[in-house]
Amino acid sequence: MAPAPELEAIGVVKRYGALLANDHIDLTVESGEILAVMGENGAGKSTLMSLLYGLQRPDEGRILLRGAEVRFSSALDAIAAGMGMVHQAFKLFDSLTVWENVVFGAEPRRGPFIDRRAARAQVESLTEAHGLRVDPDAIVGALSVGVRQRIEILKALYRRARVLILDEPTAVLTPQERDGLFAVMRRLAGEGRTILFVTHKLHEAMAIADRVTVLRDARVVARMRTSQTTQSEIVRAMTGRNVDLQISRGVAAAGAPLLEVEGLTVAGAGAKPLVEGASFQVRAGEIVGLAGVAGNGQTELVEALTGLRVPDKGAVRVAGATLTARDVAAHRHAGLAYIPEDRVAVGAALGADATDNLAMGFHRAAPLSHRGLLNVAAMVKRARELIAKFNVKIASERALAGSLSGGNLQKMVVARELSHEAPVLIAEQPTRGVDIGAIEFIHGQLIAERDIGRAVLLVSAELTEILGLSDRILVMYEGRIVADMARSQASEEKLGLLMAGRTAAS
Template sequence: MSSPDMMVELRGITKRFPGITANDSISLKLRKGEIHALLGENGAGKSTLMNILFGLYQPDEGEIWVKGSKAAIDSPTKAIELGIGMVHQHFKLVQPFTVTENIILGSEPRKGASINYKDANEKVRNISEQYGLKVDPRAKIEDISVGMQQRVEILKTLYRGADILIFDEPTAVLTPQEIQELMDILRRLAAEGKSIILITHKLKEIMAIADTCTIIRRGKVIDSVKVAETNPQQLAEKMVGRSVTFKVNKTKASPGAPVLQIRGLTVKDNRNLPALNSLSLEVRAGEILGLAGVDGNGQSELIEALTGLRSVDGGEIILKDMPLTNRSPRFVSEAGVSHIPEDRHKHGLVLDFSMSENMVLETYYQPKYNRGGFLNSEAIDTQAQRLISEFDVRTPSIYTKARALSGGNQQKAIIARELDKDPELLIAAQPTRGLDVGAIEFVHRKLIEARDHGKAVLLISFELDEIRNVSDRIAVIHSGQIVGEVDPETTNEEELGLLMAGHGQGGTDHG
């Protein structure tokens, strides 16, 4: 029998996919008014477990109890009926619709044959005010910020009567100010009696807001602890299974001559709208320039323009004295540019190729790997074995398919391949996205080693701690322009957050 304040109880939940047990007999309890963090490295099974609670997956074994009764949650509709709402990492909103139209979609209040928008707007406004969400019901989704869109997702769950809310990595695309506002909203929801499960791998946020933290490693519960009785070091050790260091050790940079010069770069996005507006930037030898900004402000288009994957409409890209504007990806690579892509699956690896084949994706045509049009398998395998050993890529064999490796080991493999090209410029885009603290340590060390060998490193990241700890200089991008440049030693999250939101140094370009 459950106690009256027990909102959710998962008992021995097991979920298997071909070749992997994602959840291995997991048990978890969520009480009324509690913020319960679910912590684990990439691929630990956190999202799978919550997708089971929300009815997107069915467990192979185990039971779910909601508010004291055993529940069979066979669909999200059933979960919503039970008062469970989920705010997904990638929002599910219709861009041209208003806030209210999105919130009532599928459960529209009627007045005769037509939708009663007056009542709907009033109800949305009341819920918004009750929880301090401050959302305009009549605003269109396409006209509001990412942080506001997330609030709309929260309102959607509350409108449908949810008192159990699941948040999946909710701070991934927010500015520091928006993160702070979200934390305030979560506290308010909990104070009103809502129960919250927060999926995250950000220890700072867990320490700031959670009451309880359950740590999952490789599909199993390692521990469930009261947050007030633990610290980030202990949580990190439980998450990855060894001790970790949070300090990035590096000496002061001694920058040399400019390696990359971007002058007045203008680029359009996939909808033919301006993505970069006359952007200028410079990266010197022996320095790491961090590019900070909220997702969607031109970072992806900048990376694609620099690597030859997107055409440039105006301005120029120069590597040392060589023009790279609108050159092919192979030309750019051979000129001395290496690229750790922001999406390792889409642009970094061919998942169904072996690790050996992936290690020569950009160099297979060179004479040492190619004899008279035939691949030299022996040379390719030797190269793969050397890099996998040097960079400690954990793989059963060089012939294992890339998709079988964990995210951290896939990332290590890409870094090994890109650094082995001995580039003049290394573009590192979201290099630690979704990685656990152990893999993050490794990636940061390699970026700093590249810098210390005189390479120019352009680090593009949404993680402000990463930008501040690893960079020697920080430029901030907003609406396709550089809106400011700051010193990582003297700046703070508030200053960076204001620049990222477009407030600050007035949209001037810094080169």
């Protein structure tokens, strides 16, 4: 008889009130296998992962680990049984060292004392054994996202995890960091560990997974081997239709400059400014893409443009009016719409409902308010329209933003900002975490914004997105804009070189 699978879910059901989030899910993963879990926003992927990890209990169904049924009543039970999960929002202590974070809560002891020396040595040998490059003595607060993720993986391995769950682990990584993560995943699978990972990116599933399980509307609709399927087949299973992955658009008819940036400088803690003398324009009817490896000043530049931060030098003009104060409302009023990278911290209020979230920033003007009084009926009407137009999967317009799946929250923020009739739109990672159908839709909307004469600044880590949408492309490296070129002059290779600080000519 074949050995029992490492992990198995049988007929798992999870409801949130009337909403069925997991509908009799069957799933199997063998030891040493990498399984990609895919599906549209709201299909039930994160819910399933949280059931497997014991963060929630299924309403029906069973979970088996190596053939034996387990009933986790908390993540601690799951960890004790050999499960590990890397969450998207990392749970690390910034002021502690790497090794202190890894052993936290499970420290080796000598008598009543923590054996610091043994703890550090264990962490060091784990980093070496699994090829997870990280300095055990580094302070976590100073480390990049990719390194922090490695620490989360180390935490799971330190607790002897045999099964690792990664929910959209690559969404926040640079391409280089992603390749590093994939190398680690392959290595762990080679050691006989089991990995479940959620992704929206087809090429990632094809590159790293042995098999793909596709969820649609809370159910498993397909199981395939990556060696025996194609990207289009996975798309059809996820969406039930053919999605056009090519971006098609007409030529731009650029007009007057609507966003003008001159000599913008943002000082940092060190000697080197975070943004140094950035100057560029975005004209009406034009999409300008800002490319760069994360951490080269794009975030700080956008913060200075949107009023989240005061620049140390330089000027920002929106439709001719100069903006300097640190005042998001004033920037918005002057005609700037903004889709933020961090939709949870900046873009949405999770404790408020969708109606209020969709009204944010519009609530002081007609039609949503009249003589200082909110028009609730108008707010609800608007929320219903936007939810329908952007296909946000939500129980009702009164449901809390916090109950939305990751991608649906993103769609809600995008819906609100695109409905802002501002001359300038800054879109930062507008399709991060959204499914391919929504990517197609959001791309279409950005092009439509351009075509009605708005100026769009697109900041994206996805080169295919930058190349597919932009009329002009800027490249940022170490705080400076090192290139400004027409789309026709750009190629993936050229941009890659510029992003790495090399000149395209050499």
